[in-house]
Structures are given as C-alpha cells and as structure tokens.
Amino acid sequence: MSDIGSGDEGISSQKYHGQGMDAGGNNFDSGQQPQEQELATKMLQIQSKRFYLDVKQNRRGRFIKVAEIGADGRRSQIFLAMSTAAEFRDHLSSFSDFYSSLGPPNPESVPDDGKLKSEMMLKDNRRYYLDLKENSRGRFLRVSQTITRGGPRSQVALPAQGMIEFRDALTDLLDDFGTDDGGFKGELPEGRHLRVDNKNFYFDIGQNNRGIYMKVSEVVPSLQVKSNFRTAITVPEKCWTRFRDILADYCDKMNRAHAEPADHHQPGAAPPAARAASAQPARDTNAPVASLCPQEAFSGSAPRI
Template sequence: MSDLGSGDEGSNSQSKYGQQGQVEQELATKMLQIQSKRFYLDVKQNRRGRFIKVAEIGADGRRSQIFLALSTAAEFRDHLSAFSDFYSSLGPPNPDNVPEDGKLKSEMMIKENRRYYLDLKENSRGRFLRVSQTITRGGPRSQVAIPAQGMIEFRDALTDLLDEFSADEHAYKPDLPEGRHMHVDNKNFYFDIGQNNRGVYMRISEVKTNFRTAITVPEKSWPRFRDIMADYCDKIKQPQQQQPPPPSMGGGGGGGPQPTNQQPGQDQMQHPLVGNTMQDTGTTLK
C-alpha cells in the first residue's frame, strides 16, 4: 500500500447525490490540514435531510470522499475517541510485529443501506484510520484515510459541527417518499416531497409545453387536502337526483287537485298546460 489507504472512488459517491436531481444547500464547512493531506467537512442539506460530506485531498491532488448522515457522524465521532485511545496505547511501530493485513483494530457501522468499515492500519508510511463506505445493493466503494496522529483533531472538528447542526435534526426526516408523476391529456403533473427549515411539504406541479405552475402544500395540511379531494370525488360519482314527473295532462281519471283559481267558463285544457309550463320552469330554476 503506497499511500495512507486513500481511495479515488469518491467521485462516484458524489454523482449518486447529484444525479437524483436533489438541490443541495451547504450549511457549514471546516478544513483540516493533517500532515500532507487536507480534509473538508461540509454540512449539507437536501430534501432528505442533513448530512456531512468528508472529502480528502491528497498531496498528489487526488480527491476521495464519503457521506455520513448526522446520526452516523455522531457514531463515527465516538469511534474516533475509542480508536485514538487504542492508538495511544500502542508502542512505536515494530516492522516485525505487524499483522499480515496491516489491521490493528476494526469496527463496522451500519446505516440503512450503507455500511462503513473503520480499520486502523499500519504500513510502511505509518499508521492511519481508513474509513470505507459501501452500499448493500452494489456499487463502488469510497474511502478516506485519516493519519492516526490527526484522529483527535478530526474528532473535535466533527464534534463542533454536530453540536451546531444536530440540535434540531429530529425535525428532519431522512427517508421521504419518492416523487410521483401523472400524465393526463396534454398535461403532466408532478408530485414532489421535500423539506426545509419549516418542515415537510408537497409540491404539485402542472407542466405543459412552455408552461409550468406549482403549488406547495405543508405536511400538516395533507389530511385536510385529501379529505376535500375525496369529498369531491364522492360527490361527482353520485347520480343526479331524478326530477319528479309532471302531473298528468289527461282529462279523465283525475291526476290530482285542479287549480283553485280557475274562473268559470275558462278553457279546461289551457290552465293545466300553463300550470305545467310554470312547473317545468320552476323545476329548471331549482
């Protein structure tokens, strides 16, 4: 191993976030210079919540990076303390007493579909902590390597960021539903779930050629929004009430009481027709 365990696959991890079209907001950053390496700890936020991107820039300019949810970063911070204590208990490097794989101490962290392998290793260039990130469904491994002498400095920088940005992390939901799409006639409707410092929301967009409009519905309003839509759906499905049949126009058999304002000698067939016309007009106005 010619370098302190640094990898060059971090760009694949970066593309995983960028290719999903998620808008990222940078909240804070810290830079550490440890031996010949620079490390950037960036607190970022997208619609799924907050996370920390750890980027390593080697002396040769190579860049590698891993991503940590804030809860994972807190667990990693605790492991850094344990690894640092273990490192302090070791004596000077002894080339005759090095494990075959170079590993002095190992731990593993599991966060949803990601696994992180922490290995304190030793090679001809010294001792270092290699942190590898893998995804269970496959894909390249990304990793960074922290010189052992810098683990405490790295832990302290991570702690500062966590103290500042983890206080309201409970308000952020890391696993929001994926967006949905619906095509109706010549229109496209998009349903996207996001979140900001005010909470979770749904953005409903209507898209046509050269036209786009959208509304935003806060999560707390979803049940009422759903109930109103369901009520309209139920009402539009109900058959219209049938109109009552008009009274009989025939002269025999009696189809109901005759109007009381009929004058003697008036044509008996005209008034029922007039009455029917008025009744139909009234029904239409109802």
C-alpha cells in the same frame, strides 16, 4: 432517513476548484442538486492531506460530507448522516485511545492485512468499516463506505496522528447542528400481496438514500428454470398520486368499454366509436411523457437499497 441524497452530489465550492478529478474519475463539480444547501464547513490540514467537513442540507435532511484531498490532488469522499457522524465521533475517541496505547511501530508484529483495530457502523442501506492500519508509511484510519446490496465503495484515509483533531472538528459541527438527521421519521406502511390467476404481485414500501418508494414486484412461475421469475418497478413517493390517477383513469375507460355492448342494442344509442370519442377528454399530443412524473423516471429494476 438515509445518509445523503442521490450519492452524486458534486463538490462545488470554490475551495475544491482546480483540483481535477478524484481517483475514480468522478468530476466533483458536476451533478450538484440546486436544492442542496451548504450550512457550514471546516478545513483540516493533517500532514500532506487536506480534509473538508461540510454540513449540508437537502430535502431528505442534514448530513456531513467528508472530502479528502491528497498531496497529488486526488480526492475521495464519504457521506455521514448527522446521527452516524456522532457515532463516528465516539469511535474516533476509542481509536485514538487504542493508538496511544501502542508502542513504536514494529514490522514483525503487524498482522498480514495490516489491521490493528476494526469497527463497523450500519446506517439504513450503508455500511461503514473503520480500520486502524499500519504500513510502511505509518499508521492511519481507513473509513470505507459501502452500499449493502452492492455498488461502489468510497473511502478516506486519516493519518492516526490527526484523529483527535478530526474528532474535535466533528464535535464542533455536531454541537452547532445537532445529531438529528431530519427527513421522514414516521412508520412506513406494511407491504401488500395480490394474487391474480398464476401471478403474484407484491407491494413493498421502503426508504433509501433517494427517499421513500414503492416497489411493485411480479412473481411468475417459470417452467424453464423450475423457479419463480421476478420483475419489479419502483415508484418514487412523489409520483404515487399521479400514478394512482393514471390507473383510475384506465379503470374508468375499461368499465365504459365493457358496458358498450349492452348499450349497443338499445334503441337510439349512439355508435360505439362516437360514444368512445365523446367519453375521452381531449389529449394534448405535444405534452411530454416525462410530465407524468416530473424529474423522476420509473426504474425497470429493483431499487438500489
């Protein structure tokens, strides 16, 4: 189970309206998936910032979206699976205890990077970096969310004085909805390998924040760069059956095509063109290509995981 859906779900509730766009220029009122459901929400006012903790659910399971809105209207957000939110809640307790043990701020004793304490959480293809920092405005906990293989970084900054209040609000939501992420929990099939002439094909099953997928990789030796050249496509799980049917249909057509030369010499055999026309079903020329895989297009590159 991955932490969230596609990562582009917008903040759509009226509580966010009128706040414009976030620091990165993302419109939080767009891209909402209709199948996403908001189950509960909490709002915290900590110093000059507002924080919204939204429990949401979609076809991949439940997660908590944490949105920070600064005094200037800027927004940022991170997404936590329910199990990750529980781990974060426990870290908040330890960070709060450490913060309480600190004396008054002393500019001469602060590290160059400002970090006083750091932790890291790992969930599927996401990393979360927790850094208690100090600068001229005070002490705060910065929570950064990154994708393990590149991608944008998002983060929220929680004033240190509000860590206990934030932890208690998070605990209330976890008590109500549990720490079960939902979604697929079975064991994924092992990868397969196929060699044809000088080519190697690899079939790997994986899971990321968009769901389960199959990555089909082709590895071809390249004399120009003295190394192997790899290309890949990803096929979402919901398209596997249709993908298989299309390949099976092409296999049947090619089997009939290979059998035609032998039939051509039999007395009374129909011409090849006539047999080919009768063997193929009627085709709707108005059918859109996207109907092969509704609401999902095949990617021409490896998945972002």
